[in-house]
Amino acid sequence: MQKEKKQTTISELGEFGLIDRLTQGIIIKNKSTFQGVGDDAAVMNYAENCVVFSTDLLTEGIHFNLMYVPLKHLGYKAVAVNLSDIYSMNARPRQIAVSLAVSSKFTVEALEELYSGIYLACNTYGVDLIGGDTTSSLTGMTINISVLGEAPREKLVYRSGAKPGDLLCVTGDLGGAYMGLQLLERENEVFKVNNKIQPQLEGYDYILARQLKPEARADMVEAFEKINLKPTAMIDISDGLSSEIMHLCKKSNVGCQLNEESIPIDNQTRKMADELNINPLVAALHGGEDYELLFTIAPEDQNKIKNDPDFTVIGKMTDPRQGANLITSGGSEIPLQAQGWNHMK
Amino acid sequence: MQKEKKQTTISELGEFGLIDRLTQGIIIKNKSTFQGVGDDAAVMNYAENCVVFSTDLLTEGIHFNLMYVPLKHLGYKAVAVNLSDIYSMNARPRQIAVSLAVSSKFTVEALEELYSGIYLACNTYGVDLIGGDTTSSLTGMTINISVLGEAPREKLVYRSGAKPGDLLCVTGDLGGAYMGLQLLERENEVFKVNNKIQPQLEGYDYILARQLKPEARADMVEAFEKINLKPTAMIDISDGLSSEIMHLCKKSNVGCQLNEESIPIDNQTRKMADELNINPLVAALHGGEDYELLFTIAPEDQNKIKNDPDFTVIGKMTDPRQGANLITSGGSEIPLQAQGWNHMK
Numbered sequence: 001m002q003k004e005k006k007q008t009t010i011s012e013l014g015e016f017g018l019i020d021r022l023t024q025g026i027i028i029k030n031k032s033t034f035q036g037v038g039d040d041a042a043v044m045n046y047a048e049n050c051v052v053f054s055t056d057l058l059t060e061g062i063h064f065n066l067m068y069v070p071l072k073h074l075g076y077k078a079v080a081v082n083l084s085d086i087y088s089m090n091a092r093p094r095q096i097a098v099s100l101a102v103s104s105k106f107t108v109e110a111l112e113e114l115y116s117g118i119y120l121a122c123n124t125y126g127v128d129l130i131g132g133d134t135t136s137s138l139t140g141m142t143i144n145i146s147v148l149g150e151a152p153r154e155k156l157v158y159r160s161g162a163k164p165g166d167l168l169c170v171t172g173d174l175g176g177a178y179m180g181l182q183l184l185e186r187e188n189e190v191f192k193v194n195n196k197i198q199p200q201l202e203g204y205d206y207i208l209a210r211q212l213k214p215e216a217r218a219d220m221v222e223a224f225e226k227i228n229l230k231p232t233a234m235i236d237i238s239d240g241l242s243s244e245i246m247h248l249c250k251k252s253n254v255g256c257q258l259n260e261e262s263i264p265i266d267n268q269t270r271k272m273a274d275e276l277n278i279n280p281l282v283a284a285l286h287g288g289e290d291y292e293l294l295f296t297i298a299p300e301d302q303n304k305i306k307n308d309p310d311f312t313v314i315g316k317m318t319d320p321r322q323g324a325n326l327i328t329s330g331g332s333e334i335p336l337q338a339q340g341w342n343h344m345k
Numbered sequence: 346m347q348k349e350k351k352q353t354t355i356s357e358l359g360e361f362g363l364i365d366r367l368t369q370g371i372i373i374k375n376k377s378t379f380q381g382v383g384d385d386a387a388v389m390n391y392a393e394n395c396v397v398f399s400t401d402l403l404t405e406g407i408h409f410n411l412m413y414v415p416l417k418h419l420g421y422k423a424v425a426v427n428l429s430d431i432y433s434m435n436a437r438p439r440q441i442a443v444s445l446a447v448s449s450k451f452t453v454e455a456l457e458e459l460y461s462g463i464y465l466a467c468n469t470y471g472v473d474l475i476g477g478d479t480t481s482s483l484t485g486m487t488i489n490i491s492v493l494g495e496a497p498r499e500k501l502v503y504r505s506g507a508k509p510g511d512l513l514c515v516t517g518d519l520g521g522a523y524m525g526l527q528l529l530e531r532e533n534e535v536f537k538v539n540n541k542i543q544p545q546l547e548g549y550d551y552i553l554a555r556q557l558k559p560e561a562r563a564d565m566v567e568a569f570e571k572i573n574l575k576p577t578a579m580i581d582i583s584d585g586l587s588s589e590i591m592h593l594c595k596k597s598n599v600g601c602q603l604n605e606e607s608i609p610i611d612n613q614t615r616k617m618a619d620e621l622n623i624n625p626l627v628a629a630l631h632g633g634e635d636y637e638l639l640f641t642i643a644p645e646d647q648n649k650i651k652n653d654p655d656f657t658v659i660g661k662m663t664d665p666r667q668g669a670n671l672i673t674s675g676g677s678e679i680p681l682q683a684q685g686w687n688h689m690k
Contacts, residue, residue, distance in 0.1 A: 016683075034395060038596070039504050040430040040580060041399035041494070050379060051396050054386035055476065055491055057444035061483040085385040099402035099489050131400065137487070138406040144444050144478075144489035146400055149386070159384050235385060251383070338361075 008108035030094045033128045042130035049150040054085035060140035068184045073212045075117025082145045084216035084291045088236035091151035095130045099144040101137035162233035162252035166296040168315040173264040178287025179272040180211030206268045214291045227304045231295035240288040243338040255318035260328045262314040353453035375439045378473045387475035391495040399430035405485035413529045418557045420462025427490045429561035429636045433581035436496035440475040444489040446482035507578035507597035507641040513660040516637045518609040523632025524617040525556030551613045559636045572649045576640035585633040588683040600663035607659040
């Protein structure tokens, strides 16, 4: 018989004891981190570079379901998706802060598991955990992650720089994270009816990883530098391609023609969509959580990306009066809609 | 009859509509704010200055009770207490980001009320709201506030710089916020029994303001500059004097003698304590939420503060082997205890 691991209640340690336990052994990696955990505030210095800042709040039952998301994965994903916002500015993340509110149903060991995912992401992406807040809640778990990063001012890419005629490009492939979620939810329903049935997940490792352990496109800041390309506008795909295109169009005051046939979709995504009778295009357009980068480039820069299979040109920007439209395989033009993952509607 | 104000559900606006509504009309005040709300991340530049960062998570039912805390006050207080962490580094706050998770019981108008308090604090302290996240929760309200500020490296004051022989000082007076809370809770209990009885709050405006609308000591960074004083260590009083002294002692590796007679306590605090049979010293030592600054100075700097009634010398730092002790009015020495507001115990 396996020996049960000791479980410690949070109240045994108290707030400061818990913080000490969760933050012991931090080794600072960035020279910009002057003061990390342990004072009223953290202190950084980026010399002349700009400070780039983003923050995200995740709540249990809305953003994650602990029935099928392991805590370590949750910690990793919470960090990765936040870093994605910094990369989408063409900047480099350096520090994160984690605020956590938890009810007494969580043990210290459970929080250590969550933090093991947070630290794994910190190591993967080379960022320092420099602070945060740990407190109690009446129900469930809430996580807020803040990220600080840096970039020279002239390297920054905003949502607002796209021009009519620019090419619309995307990294990687789309719709996988959404189909991974559908698979997990199907198996969770089966499990709820009969907890003796083991989940059927074989052959879907790629889309499961896209949902459970998404990676931010840290490689792109360097890839752009290497080919000497500065996108005219950029955003990361968190809510779905359609919704993100509409953000770019609105902020840049342009229209868009998105070519259905060009949208990159992985085979596992197609196979799962087929199994569940979902149109894979819907997963790509509205599924969200792919954390790929969507960006526009000046037409004369097209040569710079044509040899990299990781980049796909999926459309072009137009005059704003033409609106944002999908050009279907059949050649018809349909206005794009922001049916993205809107948890408030 | 008074006409009821129209109430809008959050789902009528959706996430992006809600963000637009809550952030319309922002006027950027700081030249360090390059990009505020509206992109994947905010962008700041402090030239050669250090970035100072802090974050705080507040949950309904733990940190605030909407039965007696008006939403506007809650918004103001959430910002002010966070700025306090930046001032306690001897730095100046410049930007804040607000993450909000709310259940569907809150209307758009209720959130506007919360934000009116947030904006009032932004104006009072001269900081810009530059971003955040707005999302739903299954129950209640969670607010995370992050603050970014700046300071020249040589001006920063940490918890760790106190030396034996340094004088321990505090701004303002202590225990008021705690006694204000006791008063509100008493009246709330009365109201729950009979909601026709109006709360008895007359004559306690000061301690109520200390609890409901605390101010961060923004004036101190300038005051220190004016008298050419750099504290050797500093912390703000959020958890209670006793707990904060122990933080300073631990981080600076010193001991402390705190003189009971010197601790500044306002008359309203004493009167309320008397009424409720609470020792006002307990309120000052363990009540918390006063958001005054606790700092140490080199003995030769004592002359610099002696003419300002806002500063009180309350003790001195000692060899660490002597520990942190309270010297009572009767002359006996009692070890300090961190019985502060520990919501996790």
